[in-house]
Amino acid sequence: MLMQNAQTLSANHPAKPLDRWAADPSGDGDGTFDLLGVRMGYTRNAEIFGEGEPTSYVYKVVSGAARTYKVLNDGRRQISAFYLPGEVFGLEAADLHHCSAEAVTRSVFLVVKRSALVSLADADHGMAHLLWALTAHELQRVQTHMLVLIRSAQERVACFLLEMAERMGVVDEIELPMSRQDIADYLGLTIETISRTLTQLESTGAIAVPTCRRIVLRDRRTLKRLHA
Amino acid sequence: MLMQNAQTLSANHPAKPLDRWAADPSGDGDGTFDLLGVRMGYTRNAEIFGEGEPTSYVYKVVSGAARTYKVLNDGRRQISAFYLPGEVFGLEAADLHHCSAEAVTRSVFLVVKRSALVSLADADHGMAHLLWALTAHELQRVQTHMLVLIRSAQERVACFLLEMAERMGVVDEIELPMSRQDIADYLGLTIETISRTLTQLESTGAIAVPTCRRIVLRDRRTLKRLHA
DNA sequence: CGAGGTATTGACGGCTCTCAAGTCTGGTGG
DNA sequence: CCACCAGACTTGAGAGCCGTCAATACCTCG
Numbered sequence A, B: 001m002l003m004q005n006a007q008t009l010s011a012n013h014p015a016k017p018l019d020r021w022a023a024d025p026s027g028d029g030d031g032t033f034d035l036l037g038v039r040m041g042y043t044r045n046a047e048i049f050g051e052g053e054p055t056s057y058v059y060k061v062v063s064g065a066a067r068t069y070k071v072l073n074d075g076r077r078q079i080s081a082f083y084l085p086g087e088v089f090g091l092e093a094a095d096l097h098h099c100s101a102e103a104v105t106r107s108v109f110l111v112v113k114r115s116a117l118v119s120l121a122d123a124d125h126g127m128a129h130l131l132w133a134l135t136a137h138e139l140q141r142v143q144t145h146m147l148v149l150i151r152s153a154q155e156r157v158a159c160f161l162l163e164m165a166e167r168m169g170v171v172d173e174i175e176l177p178m179s180r181q182d183i184a185d186y187l188g189l190t191i192e193t194i195s196r197t198l199t200q201l202e203s204t205g206a207i208a209v210p211t212c213r214r215i216v217l218r219d220r221r222t223l224k225r226l227h228a
Numbered sequence C: 001c002g003a004g005g006t007a008t009t010g011a012c013g014g015c016t017c018t019c020a021a022g023t024c025t026g027g028t029g030g
Numbered sequence D: 001c002c003a004c005c006a007g008a009c010t011t012g013a014g015a016g017c018c019g020t021c022a023a024t025a026c027c028t029c030g
Helices: A015-023 A114-123 A125-149 A153-167 A178-188 A191-203 A220-226 B015-023 B114-123 B125-149 B151-169 B179-185 B191-203 B219-224
Strands: A037-041 A048-050 A058-062 A066-073 A077-083 A100-103 A106-114 A173-175 A207-211 A214-218 B038-042 B047-049 B055-065 B066-071 B077-082 B099-104 B107-113 B173-175 B207-211 B216-218
Touching: A058 A114, A058 A191, A066 A178, A066 A214, A066 B125, A077 A178, A077 B125, A106 A114, A114 A125, A114 B125, A114 B179, A125 B066, A125 B077, A125 B125, A153 A173, A153 A178, A153 A191, A153 A214, A153 A220, A153 B047, A191 A207, A207 B107, B055 B114, B055 B179, B066 B179, B077 B179, B107 B114, B114 B125, B125 B151, B151 B179, B151 B191, B151 B216, B151 B219, B179 B191, B191 B207
Parallel strands: none
Antiparallel strands: A037 A106, A048 A100, A058 A106, A066 A077, A066 A100, A173 A214, A207 A214, B038 B107, B047 B099, B055 B107, B066 B077, B066 B099, B173 B216, B207 B216
């Protein structure tokens, strides 16, 4: 199941960029998972796991980015979260995933067997608490995101840009890994509204958009005023 | 801190209804917490805990209902969740609450010391897994709720009614413990839109509204068609 | 019976979606 | 090196849904 969607690094990329990616430290806060898993490469938009599939693996972003999402019966997609280098996703207490996950761009993830973590947790309070804390942190993030979804388009986009800048650890210029459609599905808006809002923020001098994936935060004060 | 907002049952209610409430089995699925805590009564809109306060206690609804919420800087309130009899809230892995909680109506909650649960978890894998599972379940609920927030007003209200009916374990008639303002803040709408949408659903025969807190689900098929 | 909070209803405006056309960009092949 | 193409992004016009403001009705409690 996993192997259908993922390709090994060697099959996917020439050796040179692979080594560079694998060596990427990528903000490893807690290295708890690092010795337990293997690195795997994914192409853009590759499925990582699907809703309803067994929660056999836990993932940590080495490079690139991932998105988890749910789809409504009418086809609309709500992206629950983006995951950037160093962040963990796919961890659930239940046996089945209740979200789907895909690679946003060509990415490398550290893949860890969930059963290994659960076994460790039975012997080690620290690991048990870590699993709980990771899920709790996820809950907190989603609850904060709910607050964003009830606001105006301008506020949602401003919140998104500030969130990305903070999580990517940069001061004023961000390189977005995701498309306008991804942003729209994350913020509960349409791509047209995303585009128009970015143009609007640019015309007021709050940001600059040198290329469509590259955004400069010019006036953080204005953006923060739109933030919670 | 806790005692400021909560009143003991005897101080709050005459003895007769108190005893009845305390004896209420209230759909106790897992009675794990029941022997560890004490019952406490809360008046309508009483604060249970505030954002940023220590997570000293975990709560289980015996009767009544609770809401957890966050407030934006502009004063808007987003209700994260409602908790009905038998459900647990206030459990966090972190040391501080990141939500506030209030009693929706006059309620009785079972109050358990969080430290007792955490201590138990250190010795008992089952308890550790229960705490994790409760938080994971909460996460799942919030993620599902996010899907609701991106839909039309009619769909949001239909989802809300079906959710309440299911959780209250009733077939076709629900007694809402919360006001229109609560529903609005839960669904990201205004009270006027809630009111209009209910009227609209009533005029199409999907529901009936004998009193403003009492709603009869007449045509579940129509409501389900609006559901995810 | 009166009062205050809660809920409903109406009119209007604005924000965002929809549909459609146009523009840019990155990759491919001549 | 340039032309071309497909996909992504931007921009515009119009419509619809929901929020805002305001007035009215209802309901509970004193």
